[in-house]
Amino acid sequence: MATSARILVATAVPAERDAVARAFPGSAAEAEQVRLPGVCLTRAARGWDLLDAGVGPALAAASASAALTAARVTGTPYDLVVSTGIGGGFQPEAPIGSLVVADGITAADLGAETADGFLPVTELGFGTVTHIPPGSLVRAAARAIGAPAGTVLTVSTATGTAARAAELRARHPRALAEAMEGFGVAEAATAHGTPVLEIRAVSNPVGPRDRGAWRIGDALTALTEAFGKLAPVLESWTQHDDR
Numbered sequence: 574m575a576t577s578a579r580i581l582v583a584t585a586v587p588a589e590r591d592a593v594a595r596a597f598p599g600s601a602a603e604a605e606q607v608r609l610p611g612v613c614l615t616r617a618a619r620g621w622d623l624l625d626a627g628v629g630p631a632l633a634a635a636s637a638s639a640a641l642t643a644a645r646v647t648g649t650p651y652d653l654v655v656s657t658g659i660g661g662g663f664q665p666e667a668p669i670g671s672l673v674v675a676d677g678i679t680a681a682d683l684g685a686e687t688a689d690g691f692l693p694v695t696e697l698g699f700g701t702v703t704h705i706p707p708g709s710l711v712r713a714a715a716r717a718i719g720a721p722a723g724t725v726l727t728v729s730t731a732t733g734t735a736a737r738a739a740e741l742r743a744r745h746p747r748a749l750a751e752a753m754e755g756f757g758v759a760e761a762a763t764a765h766g767t768p769v770l771e772i773r774a775v776s777n778p779v780g781p782r783d784r785g786a787w788r789i790g791d792a793l794t795a796l797t798e799a800f801g802k803l804a805p806v807l808e809s810w811t812q813h814d815d816r
């Protein structure tokens with residue numbers, strides 16, 4: 574990818590988008606805003622477009638798809654899509670304030686419940702439940718920010734009990750974190766043949782719900798620092814590097 578790389582960063586909410594924007598020089602207030610169907614894009618820096626894509630995999634997929642399609646039809650397709658924001662971390666591997674890079678983006682609750690347990694949608698004969706980001710990209714990103722790589726789960730219902738956390742870990746032993754958008758963004762990127770990456774800053778443990786204990790500020794600060802380090806790495810990554 575040359576220096577003119579086009580990178581789409583999809584967050585769930587504006588606070589996460591703004592945390593990413595702080596990694597780029599220039600005033601966010603001066604950044605160009607582009608209205609798309611159902612979503613607004615912020616041009617943060619040369620080649621970098623930020624999207625507050627909404628909460629949950631469906632809205633995130635629809636928003637990312639709108640941005641990817643708009644870029645394609647105007648002859649400026651994206652080279653890379655990054656799903657990012659805060660997330661829940663599985664303990665002790667992903668402590669609060671730490672960062673994780675997804676080497677697998679997995680829809681953890683897309684399937685069917687049976688008397689014998691959960692069946693992923695693939696075992697029902699449909700679709701996919703995991704997107705695998707390019708290995709060279711994962712390694713470069715993880716090295717740049719000093720973060721571990723592992724599975725990041727996408728859930729439509731945030732985990733709120735120790736029992737659910739244990740169940741997810743049993744089904745996904747390599748899971749480091751959960752969030753609610755990555756798989757949707759990855760579905761949209763894959764439909765366009767565009768590589769996808771997911772990076773999460775841990776704001777809370779995956780487990781019993783205690784919203785008051787979420788360290789959102791620490792996680793957003795970690796996100797800003799991460800994108801400061803990631804920007805040159807992602808801009809210079811080429812898909813050709815993947816081996």
Ligand SMILES: O=C(O)c1cccc(C(=O)CC[C@H]2O[C@@H](n3cnc4c(=O)[nH]cnc43)[C@H](O)[C@@H]2O)c1
Nearest residue numbers: 585588628629659660661731732751752753754789
């Ligand atoms: O209230 C705020 O100031 C605020 C600022 C930034 C983000 C938020 C959110 O609530 C973001 C929701 C978003 O966060 C992800 N998330 C975070 N922890 C978890 C979790 O334990 N399980 C699943 N998802 C989590 C998720 O992607 C949400 O969309 C608030």
